Amino acid sequence: MSSFTLDARVRLAIALALTIGGRDRFLPPDQEAAARMLGLSGAEIDAACQGRSFDLRTSRALALALAVRAQDGERRNEERARAVRVGIAEEVCSQIESFAARLMAPEPASETKPVHAARN
Numbered sequence: 001m002s003s004f005t006l007d008a009r010v011r012l013a014i015a016l017a018l019t020i021g022g023r024d025r026f027l028p029p030d031q032e033a034a035a036r037m038l039g040l041s042g043a044e045i046d047a048a049c050q051g052r053s054f055d056l057r058t059s060r061a062l063a064l065a066l067a068v069r070a071q072d073g074e075r076r077n078e079e080r081a082r083a084v085r086v087g088i089a090e091e092v093c094s095q096i097e098s099f100a101a102r103l104m105a106p107e108p109a110s111e112t113k114p115v116h117a118a119r120n
Contacts, residue, residue: 004057004061004087004088004089004092005092006061006092006095006096006099008038009038009039009040009058010058010061010096011099012031012034012035012038012040012048013040013044013048013053013058013061013062014061014062014065014096014099014100014103015031015103016031016035016045016048016049017048017049017050017051017062017065017066018065018066018069018100018103018104019031019103020049021049021051021069027045027049032045035048048062051063051066056086057083057086057087057088060079060082060083060086060088061083061088061092061096063079063082063083064076064079064080064082064083064093064096064097064100065096065097065099065100066079066100067079067080068096068097068100068101068104069100069104076097080093080097083096
């Protein structure tokens, strides 16, 4: 059984890949602070923002998450097979797919309460 898990470092890398996704945007300070707390170097942060990693299994996890974002079933199946070949368990692949789908889901509209005018 593989020791690869969907740990905090991998979740953050996926979040960076899906939210920053290679666009020329600045990393929000809270995400940078979280990355630094997890021990990611500047190069690792930059790579994650581009959907890449220096670690083979994390690279496969990112590719699978990006395939989920693309909503391309064939690509998703191919990336899942590649992830399994490098030692990521099927269960972890399912966790990666679910996590990526949750990140990409639109946020529910906040419930707004009507504002009543103050009575005199």
